[in-house]
Amino acid sequence: MSNSQRFLSLDVFRGLTVAGMILVNNPGSWSYVYTPLEHAPWHGCTPTDLVFPFFLFAVGNAMSFSMKKYQELGHATAVRKILKRTLLIFLIGVFLNWFPFFRWNAEGQLVFKSLSQLRIMGVLPRIALCYGLAALIIHFWGERRAFVIAGCLLLVYWWLVLAFGQGDPYSLEGYAGLRLDKWLLGEQHLYRGEGVPFDPEGILSTLPAVCNVIFGYLAGVYIQQKGKDYPMLCGLLVTGCLLVFTALCWNMVFPINKKIWTSSYVLYTVGIALLLLSVLMYAIEFRGWTKPAAFFEVFGKNPLFIYVMSGVVVKLYLLVRTGPDENLYGWLYEHIFRPIGGNYPGSLLFALFHVGLFWLLGWVMDKRKIYIRV
Template identity: 65%
Template sequence: MNQNQRFLSLDVFRGLTVAGMILVNTPGSWSHVYGPLLHAKWHGCTPTDLVFPFFLFAVGNAMSFAMKKFDQLSNAQVLGKILKRTALIFIIGLLLNLFPFVKYDGDGNMVMKSLDTLRIFGVLQRIALCYGIGALLIHYLKPKGAFIATCVLLLGYWAILYFLGGSDPYSLEGHIGLQVDRAILGEKHMYHGEGIAFDPEGLLSTIPAIGNVVFGFLVGRFVQQNRHSRNMLMKLVLAGTIMVAVALLWNTVFPINKKIWTSSYVLYTVGIATLLLSIFIWLIELKGLRAGTYFFEVFGKNPLFIYVMSGVIVKLYFLFRIGPENENLYGWLYGHVFQPAFGDYPGSLLFGLFHVLILWLLGWWMDRRKIYIRV
């Protein structure tokens, strides 16, 4: 099996995830979003809640191929590469939070953004930390040790929340991670989308999220070692099913929850990701059905860059004002183009799909010119 075939399922899985991230992040109006494209209000899991952990799973899966090169390097060189990549992704996330570096004040004047209120964490920052810590665990403890360490982290996170979280440890106010982030980051540097200063990509909840990367690595390694045989596929389906079953059982005492990234949520999302990847392997590698895969493959070849560009485009929309009411370009496009033509909910969905297509065209242009930006 050649290199391209071996990577195709992963590229399609990763590309589907990136397309999903763009779609759920850019509805025409947050007041008109179909239920499956919204996050669960608190406990529970919607299709949208699968997107981010799937991306972390794909990061781990890709690591199972990339980390083979580490065997030829010294420990110091490996440490340097891991820390450099971690820092670079984290800094890009910080810059994306700060972009476009200016904003409108209450009087409509454009002023520089202040570092005093810069949100420190975010999606890219979590990807960076989970990659970095996951890679260190895998390299220095080896796969078996990394698996054991991840299990300890998941159980330890449960214990921390249960014993230190007060009378309602899995609630917004009772989550100990809230106090940790407030003490270390400060409220001004946290996300405020929940009505209070609360960061869904905060410090403490990053601990279990490492599991999505490590398990993704282990699945990718297992696939490589066993090739794309039917026996391998059956074992993969069994593993995914067991993880989902264990997660649902654990959910009875430790609720599945994305916003505090519970350990049951890790197992649940890893299980579903494993099952979905199994389907892709069966269809693409074993059945040879490759029609339509190129659309997602494009996203999978430049995933981080395309995700960053999706954020850049949205932020620029809010920077530019248009029309007699001085409306931002994002709201103007939905209110004057998509909503009048298609209605509230369909228009909002098509607005998101339009941006998926725009970013696909960017990825297609890069692929045609063999431009692949690796961070």
């Protein structure tokens, strides 16, 4: 299997994930979102809950190629490069949380966003930490030990949740990670989407999320070692099915839950990622169906940049006022997309429009051979 074929499958997988992120993050109205495009209220897993772990899995896939270069470097140089990349992605995430630095207050005045309530964690900070920890584990301990360490992380996390949780350790109130985040980060720096200070990308739940990256790396190594043949494809399919089955069994005692990133959730999402990757590899590498995949390939070539720009543009929408109680985001939905499709279809059209908008950005960059790597 040629490098171009390998990278095409990875680009498409990453591209699907980035397009999914933009789709689920930008409905025209959060009051009108189709159920599959919403996160599970607590336990359970919707298609939307697959998007973030898929991205971490794709990070691991890409690492199976890039880490080869690190092996040729001395430990000091490799660690420096890993930590530098980790810090840069983390800071970009914090920057995006703070952007656009101003907000409208209750009196309709534009005021500076105080750092005292800046959210520290989030999607990009978690990606950074998961990448950094996984890269260090793989660099120093290799593939086999990384697999063992991943298993240990899942079991240790389960023990920590049980040992330090209060009441129902799998509930929001009893989850041990909530107390850790309040103590380490402070309530004022946590996400408030649940109505209370709680960060779904908190410190403790980052431990099992590291495993999504490690398993993605191991899948990439497996594909390279086995090469383009049907036994390799069968191995991915069987492993994916076994992981999903194991996760569903574990779910009976350790519920699948994205917001606290349970160990069963890790196995479940990795299993489905393997199944999806198998389908993509069969379609692209084995059958040569590259044209239908071209749309998502564009997203996969500049995934981090396109994701960041999608956040920047939407945050600017919220800053631009079109009326006393209306911003540009709401105006676009109410005056363009809702009249076209109604409530739910209009909200979906709004999201699809932005998927197309950022695809266009990626397409222009690809045509000009602009690829931004962090």
